[in-house]
Amino acid sequence: MTAHTPAPVARHNVAMTTSSRRSATRQKLYEAAVTLIAEQGFSATTVDEIAERAGVAKGTVYYNFASKSDLFEELLRHGIGLLTVALREAGEGLSGLESLDAMARAGLEFIRTYPSFAQLFVAETWRTNRAWHDTLRLMREETVSVVAAVLAEAVAAGELPSDLDVQLTASAVFGMVLVVALDWLAFQPERSLDDIHGGLSRLLRARMPA
Amino acid sequence: MTAHTPAPVARHNVAMTTSSRRSATRQKLYEAAVTLIAEQGFSATTVDEIAERAGVAKGTVYYNFASKSDLFEELLRHGIGLLTVALREAGEGLSGLESLDAMARAGLEFIRTYPSFAQLFVAETWRTNRAWHDTLRLMREETVSVVAAVLAEAVAAGELPSDLDVQLTASAVFGMVLVVALDWLAFQPERSLDDIHGGLSRLLRARMPA
């Protein structure tokens, strides 16, 4: 079969009009799905609900994605991509602990902007036996490795002890920021980002003894 | 609804947790449910599966628990109870940072012993709109407050700066231990508890600047 696109040759491919419509629909579906799944979990969220929230017919979901799981997996990829880019950009140009600090702030900002995504991320990351599990782990490791790289740099610069367990510390920093951010939004949303970042920053800048 | 324990009065107060036969069954159901739900999530786990894994008939599940949700909620209570007790006991008799350190170790031990429970805990804690959500939050706060109490003590003893944000730091410590432990079990299970605890301990003992 294969569409047999009749080669719309024409002037500068106007085809864009159609595909931008499609990507707008996909975006709406991502947004609907991320909040619903964060609230209820993957299995408890029905495709009908997602479609309704997105203001779209059920069939459209299946026109745009192969399956419910596929929608979810692409959503995951999309979100983690945004996070990794944000962290990398935040750390750029700075060095060592300055960079770590900037990344922590970027992490907080990201979670504040996409709280549902963060919820969904914690909920699914350490889960085993799921179809999208490998995807998620790979992307998570990519993210943590951005932190690890900065720590390694700080060690090289003598800002941190040379025998620091970089891997473990990266996990610790990641977990710290994640849980602090989620608790912040869940329990003390009135506090400002600067406030939270200040508190976190002090912990991050602590000197390792010995 | 409300077990209405038929008070098996009998010799030496068996009144506790009804007959031991029944509580053995409940225990088996807890264990079956916790692993299945950790792997698949609550909605994706069927009662038939739980019964089968526990080596029990489906009818037995409903003889012992009012519903699937009820089983889950009691499971949650049971698990968080164990954790809180373990943390409190670990910190007892020690003071300040020593206590914090011991609690971190107890946390690691708990998660190593009940990894499924830990998975399930992270997956559900920041979730909104669930029936058992309030239960879970209350119990989580109880746990974090054990950490906060120790931090406050350390501040009072001058081991930590007096203007430390105790609440935020408690969240941070909690998240650090949680994520480090989960990553440990998921990615480097061959490392020893002492090893992991050593790495974590150094981070916890870091001195706050200023």
Place this chain on the structure above:
DNA sequence: GGATTTGAACTGACCAGTCAGTCTAAAAGT
């Protein structure tokens, strides 16, 4: 002999995925 468990059948709601058909805008035909 009462408490507990078994096992199997049943129901009714719910839900992922399908499919035949509609709509629209733009390309092709005349």
Place this chain on the structure above:
DNA sequence: ACTTTTAGACTGACTGGTCAGTTCAAATCC
């Protein structure tokens, strides 16, 4: 111009299957 064709995007009723929860008589345990 203006009609016809094409195809991408979308629709929603429908299907086949799944599962929580019920029921209960018979078996088993203490």
